[in-house]
Amino acid sequence: MPLGEEKNGASDRSIYVNNPHLDSMTDDILYHFNLGTSTHDLPAMFGDVKFVCVGGSPWRMKSFIEYIARELGLSEPNAEYPNICAGTDRYAMYKIGPVLSVSHGMGIPSISIMLHELIKLLYHSRCTDVTVVRIGTSGGIGLKPGTVVVTKQSVDSVFQPRLEQIILGKPVVRSTELDGELAEELLQCGKDLAEFETVIGNTMCTLDFYEGQARLDGAFCSYSEEDKQSYLAQAYAAGVRNIEMESSVFAAMCKLSNLRAAVVCVALLDRLKGDQLTSSHDVLNNYQQRPQVLVGHYIKKKLNASKKR
Amino acid sequence: MPLGEEKNGASDRSIYVNNPHLDSMTDDILYHFNLGTSTHDLPAMFGDVKFVCVGGSPWRMKSFIEYIARELGLSEPNAEYPNICAGTDRYAMYKIGPVLSVSHGMGIPSISIMLHELIKLLYHSRCTDVTVVRIGTSGGIGLKPGTVVVTKQSVDSVFQPRLEQIILGKPVVRSTELDGELAEELLQCGKDLAEFETVIGNTMCTLDFYEGQARLDGAFCSYSEEDKQSYLAQAYAAGVRNIEMESSVFAAMCKLSNLRAAVVCVALLDRLKGDQLTSSHDVLNNYQQRPQVLVGHYIKKKLNASKKR
Numbered sequence: 001m002p003l004g005e006e007k008n009g010a011s012d013r014s015i016y017v018n019n020p021h022l023d024s025m026t027d028d029i030l031y032h033f034n035l036g037t038s039t040h041d042l043p044a045m046f047g048d049v050k051f052v053c054v055g056g057s058p059w060r061m062k063s064f065i066e067y068i069a070r071e072l073g074l075s076e077p078n079a080e081y082p083n084i085c086a087g088t089d090r091y092a093m094y095k096i097g098p099v100l101s102v103s104h105g106m107g108i109p110s111i112s113i114m115l116h117e118l119i120k121l122l123y124h125s126r127c128t129d130v131t132v133v134r135i136g137t138s139g140g141i142g143l144k145p146g147t148v149v150v151t152k153q154s155v156d157s158v159f160q161p162r163l164e165q166i167i168l169g170k171p172v173v174r175s176t177e178l179d180g181e182l183a184e185e186l187l188q189c190g191k192d193l194a195e196f197e198t199v200i201g202n203t204m205c206t207l208d209f210y211e212g213q214a215r216l217d218g219a220f221c222s223y224s225e226e227d228k229q230s231y232l233a234q235a236y237a238a239g240v241r242n243i244e245m246e247s248s249v250f251a252a253m254c255k256l257s258n259l260r261a262a263v264v265c266v267a268l269l270d271r272l273k274g275d276q277l278t279s280s281h282d283v284l285n286n287y288q289q290r291p292q293v294l295v296g297h298y299i300k301k302k303l304n305a306s307k308k309r
Numbered sequence: 310m311p312l313g314e315e316k317n318g319a320s321d322r323s324i325y326v327n328n329p330h331l332d333s334m335t336d337d338i339l340y341h342f343n344l345g346t347s348t349h350d351l352p353a354m355f356g357d358v359k360f361v362c363v364g365g366s367p368w369r370m371k372s373f374i375e376y377i378a379r380e381l382g383l384s385e386p387n388a389e390y391p392n393i394c395a396g397t398d399r400y401a402m403y404k405i406g407p408v409l410s411v412s413h414g415m416g417i418p419s420i421s422i423m424l425h426e427l428i429k430l431l432y433h434s435r436c437t438d439v440t441v442v443r444i445g446t447s448g449g450i451g452l453k454p455g456t457v458v459v460t461k462q463s464v465d466s467v468f469q470p471r472l473e474q475i476i477l478g479k480p481v482v483r484s485t486e487l488d489g490e491l492a493e494e495l496l497q498c499g500k501d502l503a504e505f506e507t508v509i510g511n512t513m514c515t516l517d518f519y520e521g522q523a524r525l526d527g528a529f530c531s532y533s534e535e536d537k538q539s540y541l542a543q544a545y546a547a548g549v550r551n552i553e554m555e556s557s558v559f560a561a562m563c564k565l566s567n568l569r570a571a572v573v574c575v576a577l578l579d580r581l582k583g584d585q586l587t588s589s590h591d592v593l594n595n596y597q598q599r600p601q602v603l604v605g606h607y608i609k610k611k612l613n614a615s616k617k618r
Contacts, residue, residue: 017528017529018528018529018530018531019525019526019527019528019529019530020530021525021526021530021534022526025526025585027585028526028585029585029586029587031585031586032518056399057398057399058398059398087590089366089367089368090365090366090415105414105415105416105419106399106414106418106419106422107414107416107417107418107419107421107422108416108418108516108517109415109416109417109418109419109515109516109517109518109554110414110415110416110418110419112416112516112517112518112519113415113416113517113518113519115528116517116518116519116527116528116529117528119528120527120528123528157475157478158478165516165517165520165521166466166515166516166517166520166521167520167521167523167531167532168523168532168536168537168540169466169467169540169543206418206475207417207418207421207474207475208417208418208421208422208425208474208475209341209418209421209422209425210421210422210425211474211475211476212474212475212476214476214477216328216330217328217330217331217334217337218328218425218429219326219327219328219424219425219426219428219429219432219562219565219566220326220327220328220425220562220565220566221327221328221329221330221331222327222476223476223477225330227477228477231477231478234478245418253528253529256528256529257528257529276334276336276337276338276340277338277340278338281396
């Protein structure tokens with residue numbers, strides 16, 4: 001199937017599921033969320049969601065909801081944010097006002113399960129006009145550690161903006177195009193804040209952390225430091241500024257379901273200078289908060305603008 | 310690179326890392342475990358490990374260590390099993406006597422990060438003669454729900470026993486061969502127990518849970534019920550009895566590092582009859598304990614045999 005053939009020609013901002021079978025199901029169990037259409041009133045629980053932030057670590061997604069609650073003036077003293085997916089340890093989910101925060105684990109398959117169920121959740125909840133942002137960590141290429149990268153294009157291991165999805169044993173190629181306007185708005189938020197460096201660039205999405213990212217410190221390594229540097233230099237020349245493990249399927253699935261989507265990741269290290277994460281726990285922790293701060297600023301700006309209208 | 314070219318010709322049971330760069334590192338940080346060679350005395354902590362059980366869910370891997378402690382007579386009243394990876398939420402790790410229990414999240418990339426760091430941990434700890442078993446959940450094909458499948462071969466979406474690993478942008482094909490003798494021993498343990506059905510068969514390993522496994526209930530579905538049934542029938546004809554998302558890279562990486570490895574998964578449902586997990590929480594919970602019980606029996610048998618020697 002050629003790139004983009006599955007694209008929706010939608011002009012409104014409804015959430016699409018592209019699955020004729022769903023309408024004939026009397027009940028839909030979102031197994032990995034421990035939620036379902038017959039056990040939960042999804043429109044009442046989630047109908048007001050306008051922003052979904054997703055990230056690998058459950059702890060980080062809990063800290064994000066606490067942060068955004070404070071930023072939006074929605075936090076109350078001693079407020080607890082219960083995990084909506086409490087009956088499972090596959091993912092964690094938190095909500096405050098129009099903001100949903102969901103963890104997705106590590107890697108394309110893990111985030112893909114979460115996104116299938118999130119897209120169905122938003123669809124069943126009859127949400128409209130939803131923006132989804134992945135806030136994550138990554139390895140930078142030629143960047144100062146702590147720099148935040150807003151993804152222009154998510155590219156594969158040969159620097160192409162595509163994802164190969166296997167369906168019934170056959171490859172289907174999907175576009176990993178993200179929302180250009182949203183990326184520019186997020187870049188502007190980084191400039192407004194002026195608390196840390198924010199850049200826009202391509203993000204390479206890989207299937208593993210060690211050999212797939214040309215690291216020299218895995219259990220296996222069949223290449224030299226020179227091979228590594230040459231590969232990373234090719235990536236840099238193709239506009240790649242950071243490497244992570246979820247953006248391609250995130251971009252492809254959001255595009256197929258008409259979700260406005262962006263990827264904002266902090267670079268924890270410069271891969272041209274090393275492979276191991278040697279910075280202190282406190283420094284890494286501070287870096288990991290930067291995408292949260294940037295996206296928090298964006299959400300506040302959007303909500304204030306819509307109040308004024 | 311042809312299949313098997315990376316294979317070790319080892320006759321002893323040392324753990325191999327295949328990475329000449331590791332020896333020149335003064336310190337090795339196992340980032341996703343929050344452990345390291347300069348911060349932890351790994352040989353003292355892990356040198357006695359002979360069995361490693363891995364599974365997706367952190368809760369399940371905690372319940373496994375509690376179970377195996379009781380089975381081996383190593384549990385003490387009110388004993389707590391602290392999470393060895395306490396400073397991170399990426400993976401959870403527990404230990405009792407010679408048994409290590411580690412969670413790996415969902416999907417090939419997530420388990421691959423864990424295995425790189427586990428193999429290095431066993432290597433730095435100078436462990437020998439280690440057996441690693443993945444205990445997991447899966448979808449069955451033509452099996453009664455609750456049946457336990459010991460994997461003969463882990464196969465890809467076109468039913469071949471191989472894994473394509475991308476290194477520096479180029480595909481390298483690796484064998485997913487498992488230890489045949491160990492699989493037979495585990496099958497025998499299932500027969501000894503006679504508490505549930507245990508079979509041996511091929512396991513298909515996919516990159517996603519919905520489209521990659523021919524489910525009709527994802528956010529996207531471009532095929533019919535007939536297409537699905539035809540694909541699953543082809544899989545069955547190729548010896549596939551269950552489908553999960555980690556076995557191929559698990560098999561490939563264990564083989565490369567000289568670890569005796571097996572995959573034991575319970576089938577939570579029969580995919581020929583449906584896609585959704587409609588069984589009650591209690592029933593599914595009971596099913597998930599079966600691989601634990603089987604592998605617990607195997608470990609006890611092996612430890613008793615070595616005591617007698």
